Amino acid sequence: MLRFRQIVTIVAVTQSAMAAAQAGSDWSSTPAVGLGPLLLRSQSPLNLLQLTPTPLPPITVQRGQLDIGVLESWNNYFDVDPGGRYIIDAETLGLTIGAGYGITDTLDVSVSLPVTYRGGGILDGFVEWFENGLGVPNKDRRRYPRNQFLVLLHGEDGKTYQFTGTASGWGLEDGTATARYQISRGSETTPAILAGFGVKLPTGRENSFHSSGGTDLEAGVSVGQRLGRFHLYGTASLMQHAMSEFAGVRLRRAQWSLASAVEYRASLRTSYLLQGLVTSPSARDFGDFARPTYEVTFGFKRVLSRELMLEASVLENLFVFDNSPDVGFHVGLVWRSPARRD
Secondary structure, eight states, X not given: OOOHHHHHHHHHHHHXXXXXXHHHTSSOSSTTOOSOOOOOXXXXXXXXXXXXXXXXXXXXXXXXXXXXXXEEEEEEEEEEOTTSSEEEEEEEEEEEEEEEEESSSSEEEEEEEEEEEEEOOSOHHHHHHHHHHHTOOOGGGGGSOTTOOEEEEEOTTSOEEEEOGGGOEEEEXXXXXXXXXXXXOOOSSSOEEEEEEEEEEOOSOGGGTSOXXXXXXXXXXXXXXXXXXXXXXXXXXXXXXXXXXXXTEEBOSEEEEEEEEEEEEOSSSEEEEEEEEEEOOSBSSSGGXXXXXXXXXXXXXXXXXXXXXXXXEEXXXXXXXXXXXXXXXXXXXXXXXXXXXX
């Protein structure tokens, strides 16, 4: 039988190896933060046109490190206003390419550029089958052809704006740039705290429903705290938009968003996440777009190697159903250069 001293030695070595693997993953330099929240911002149609924040881990990229990510979001929309003011029957496939760099130990910067396909898609049959299985079929869906592309807005200016199949296709959306400052890196018992500032530049085309136009600003604070095998995250953001009108819809110049996430660390390389995002109304008086959006996402993150991490999730809207996707699928792949070893 092993002696007590040998058992203690084995336990100590095992714990040291696990700690080394945790630190050696290069995905977090503090025990307060795990693999981080899912990198998915609000998928509401009007929110996508304006600057809304993407939940990020509340820890800056280490000095000299480079992040490069490719994020995919595939959404199915059937947003019909009972008052007849709008119909959004569409599917989108968005690809966002981003890069971040650690300037100092407490400051990083990042840029991102989204490209999106808008069209009729293929998911309508799946959504109808799923809703029927839950016993909550959407009868209005059956009144429209499956997998059509139709965006019809009866603007408050008295004009009608319509996008149909001829307007489908790929388009460049607005790029963003962000700077983040680490207030506190946190520890086993104290939270990581980070402040960020972002700007959106009008690189997309407004007349093709890929940009609201103008330059938007955003500022926010993110926190992260470890509780055993769980990590809790929260982000509060304020946005100031340049444009007050789009396609005859009066937009709100100011918005806020609150994001929260619970991460369960199943292993050193795998986490499961439940994430919620509430965004204040995007329009002043335009059906459900004058109400907040509630989006919940369930997904996972998996460290594939020291430099590569995969994430995937499913999104559903809650409470208000005609201002956000009925269902969305998200996949992301992030590569990070090795950390500097000073």
